[in-house]
Amino acid sequence: MPIFWLQIKALASYFVKASTGSQNANNIPPAPASSIPNTDKIVTLARMAEIRHRVGIQGSAAEIYRLLTTDAGLSQWWTSDTEGAGGVGSVIYFRFGDDGPRFEVTELVTDRRVRWRHYGDMPGAWKGSEILFDLQAEEKQTIVAFSHYNWPQADDFLAHCSTKWGIFMMSLKSCVETGTGQPYPDDIHIDFDE
């Protein structure tokens, strides 16, 4: 996103200027080049991007947790071809046709939290990313806070996935509230090419 890059460039340029400025309040000479921090590293830290969603589902945290932690559950709202869900360390394979992403389960807190780390190479843009589902039981609903974070950049593919994750969060909600989700291959399409 241009805006995002402008902010990062402003940040990097501010940093370099602040570190190398030839004038300061005490008229101290500029520091030698070797003391300039590695701005590449800072830019990398700052530019990680994230998709967030938040829905309220009229159902128990236990039911939602089951839908996030079992093959049978995940098959009801994300893709009907899901395999490998289990405890921490298990690798879940989500197929959308011939192939699809894999995630390793890295954290499980019963009825409260599920965290996955992307596993393997597909899709490339997801390498290094993680997904967190945080469940918060309220009086009349369970709040599901979703985050797909540690993207290298906020590009067109992130924007596509942001919309699609929103659709799948509504599929999860529908699955609990009506008994029927819209998992692949019955998922709602957001563009002509899907």
Next chain:
Amino acid sequence: MPIFWLQIKALASYFVKASTGSQNANNIPPAPASSIPNTDKIVTLARMAEIRHRVGIQGSAAEIYRLLTTDAGLSQWWTSDTEGAGGVGSVIYFRFGDDGPRFEVTELVTDRRVRWRHYGDMPGAWKGSEILFDLQAEEKQTIVAFSHYNWPQADDFLAHCSTKWGIFMMSLKSCVETGTGQPYPDDIHIDFDE
């Protein structure tokens, strides 16, 4: 989001350490405190958050542009109570019941781009934010890239709005493709409290 804050804190702490470290390659004494850049400013620059979406709509860019730039058009997919749409400088009032946000139109490129800047105080979390719709005509559809950027932080309200903007992008798509959108008060609800 904790992760996001961790990244920002890591960034700020890296910056301070790099600027004040007592050792470096040339064994130069640490710079005086006055030469430490203002890390508050850097954190503010780095932490701006953004919602992005991307849908493909089977309709012309001209039709979509009309739905983004006129009261009659905006009323068909975001809120039925929309008033004030016009040229650059006009302020559009989007009511959801008694009140709602206002946006000033800041950029218009016919059939290509629409940009708004948040106007006034409501909701507080949107102050300073901007919205960009970018239209790209393809052979079989028009791609709409949506961004609501310059949020002060990626909090629960951003997550809620991210899901809700996805819903409204699908409403815009439905409006073009079927003739019927789901604007407020007929919008699809994403939690029990709406």
